[in-house]
Amino acid sequence: MFDLRDRGYRSPFEQLVASLISARTRDETTLVVSERLFAVARTPDAMAELPEERLIALLRGATFPEPKARDILALSRRILDEHHGSVPGTPDALMTFHGVGPKIAALTLAVGFGIPALAVDIHVHRIVNRWGYVAARTPERTMTALLGVLPRHYWVEINERLVPFGKWVCTGERPHCSTCPLRDLCERVGVTESR
């Protein structure tokens, strides 16, 4: 998902919604659409009262505005009905919402609540494999491996620092090794892609 904390305090609910909007969506788009939406509705109550057509219009520009509008409306109502209006603070509860899977759940917990949670997306998977610390074919297996090795204290850091690092520096194609602050690390562990 999407870390909005550098734009002022954001509630777990806003973090959850922004995370849902960010699925398969570029960061800049997520930011613009989220801000536009939160200017109108920033709580489950306000969100649940939004007519679906209005919400779809507010989400225009994001990917899949219609399915996301339905998901956001449905989870807002369920937060009101089943959770006293507060976003639940466990992965299992979060993943019962349609459209919320392991990554959105983990990032909502990590960024929204500050609870240790690990979401190994494609970027973290690539970096860890590149470094050779874990030889895992899928992000799921990389996550399992990291959960067994990494102190909980660092899980939040991975979500908030390593993912952006993978997006902007340790990219899939043409990694920016010449300006990478961790180039020495790569050379130490013998990563030959370093350029």
Added chain:
DNA sequence: AAAACGGGGGC
């Protein structure tokens, strides 16, 4: 584990 799903923006 792999395919399907849902689309908007950039080149």
Added chain:
DNA sequence: GCCCCAGTTTT
């Protein structure tokens, strides 16, 4: 027209 995008759901 083609491809990517802080993913989730269904085969």
